[in-house]
Amino acid sequence: MINRRKFISAAAAAGMAGLIPKSLRSVNLPVSRAGGELPVIISTWKHGLPSNAAAMKVLKEGGSVLDAVEHGVRVPEGDPDIHSVGLGGYPDRDGRVTLDASIMGPDGNAGSVACIEHIVHPVSVARKVMEDTPHELLVGKGALLFALEQGFKQENLLTPAAEKAWKKWLVKAKYEPVINWENEPNKYHDTIGLLAVDKKGDVAGACTTSGMAFKMSGRVGDSPIIGAGLFVDNEVGAVTATGMGELVLKTLGSFLVVEFMRNGMSPQQACEAAVMRIVHKLPENKKFQVGYIAVNKNGETGGYSLQPGFDYAVYQDGENKLTDAKSYY
Numbered sequence: 548m549i550n551r552r553k554f555i556s557a558a559a560a561a562g563m564a565g566l567i568p569k570s571l572r573s574v575n576l577p578v579s580r581a582g583g584e585l586p587v588i589i590s591t592w593k594h595g596l597p598s599n600a601a602a603m604k605v606l607k608e609g610g611s612v613l614d615a616v617e618h619g620v621r622v623p624e625g626d627p628d629i630h631s632v633g634l635g636g637y638p639d640r641d642g643r644v645t646l647d648a649s650i651m652g653p654d655g656n657a658g659s660v661a662c663i664e665h666i667v668h669p670v671s672v673a674r675k676v677m678e679d680t681p682h683e684l685l686v687g688k689g690a691l692l693f694a695l696e697q698g699f700k701q702e703n704l705l706t707p708a709a710e711k712a713w714k715k716w717l718v719k720a721k722y723e724p725v726i727n728w729e730n731e732p733n734k735y736h737d738t739i740g741l742l743a744v745d746k747k748g749d750v751a752g753a754c755t756t757s758g759m760a761f762k763m764s765g766r767v768g769d770s771p772i773i774g775a776g777l778f779v780d781n782e783v784g785a786v787t788a789t790g791m792g793e794l795v796l797k798t799l800g801s802f803l804v805v806e807f808m809r810n811g812m813s814p815q816q817a818c819e820a821a822v823m824r825i826v827h828k829l830p831e832n833k834k835f836q837v838g839y840i841a842v843n844k845n846g847e848t849g850g851y852s853l854q855p856g857f858d859y860a861v862y863q864d865g866e867n868k869l870t871d872a873k874s875y876y
């Protein structure tokens with residue numbers, strides 16, 4: 548059943564833009580045009596805090612907004628204690644660590660890799676795909692061969708801790724994603740998605756993950772799919788997603804949030820409206836977590852999730868802070 552109170556702010560703005568049926572429109576609340584101090588960096592989960600700090604350092608040292616988002620997400624990619632991104636990520640059911648990543652810049656250019664093995668920093672391979680090939684997405688063995696040609700080092704990403712967790716899982720081998728389960732014991736969950744707006748108002752984003760722990764071999768989530776796990780439009784802003792990628796893929800979530808913002812919603816309203824889209828369209832919404840974060844070109848930020856437990860980090864006005872997202876349930 549629709550929770551009308553939670554639905555109201557998103558519905559109001561969407562109704563103004565003619566984006567939802569008349570029956571679901573509510574009062575005409577004014578659409579926020581507020582902005583925040585630039586630059587601003589926003590990223591998913593607690594691992595967003597050190598990622599934001601690394602990205603801000605790049606901007607302060609005169610690096611581009613694209614350099615900032617890439618270097619920001621390289622922090623959790625290289626941290627073996629984060630079991631949902633890069634080195635130390637939990638493997639698939641066959642014990643292979645396969646990674647997905649994407650990056651998108653202010654010029655609308657984008658690059659991705661999916662199901663790539665043995666490379667600690669898939670986001671940097673995604674950037675190479677974007678800058679040095681005519682393509683947007685390389686997968687599996689082809690992505691690895693490309694990375695090696697580009698000089699990336701082949702490494703074993705399955706750490707002893709991740710291997711131990713996989714062997715424990717194998718005892719029952721029950722294939723059932725559980726909401727926020729990666730939160731325990733380290734409170735590090737899922738994808739790192741990081742968005743930045745520099746002081747000129749240029750926007751970029753990056754997103755990288757080892758995907759669902761113990762997934763089926765070959766499973767690819769939303770993170771490397773431009774428009775699903777990440778979308779940037781330099782006229783509007785940027786969005787990234789975390790959680791159960793299948794729900795984000797089925798609703799093309801990040802593109803949807805950007806389009807809601809283009810039509811007048813604030814980042815917060817737009818994230819809420821995209822979560823509502825999942826609630827209306829996908830009956831499996833009750834079983835899974837999805838979270839969106841968004842920033843507009845003015846530096847206004849927002850975040851919202853299906854289930855409680857999602858947090859995101861915002862670095863703005865000299866402060867790098869973690870915020871608990873509001874949720875539909």
Ligand code: GLY
Pocket residue numbers: 737738756757758759767768769770788789790791792793
């Ligand atoms: N959101 C990450 C994934 O589903 O793979």
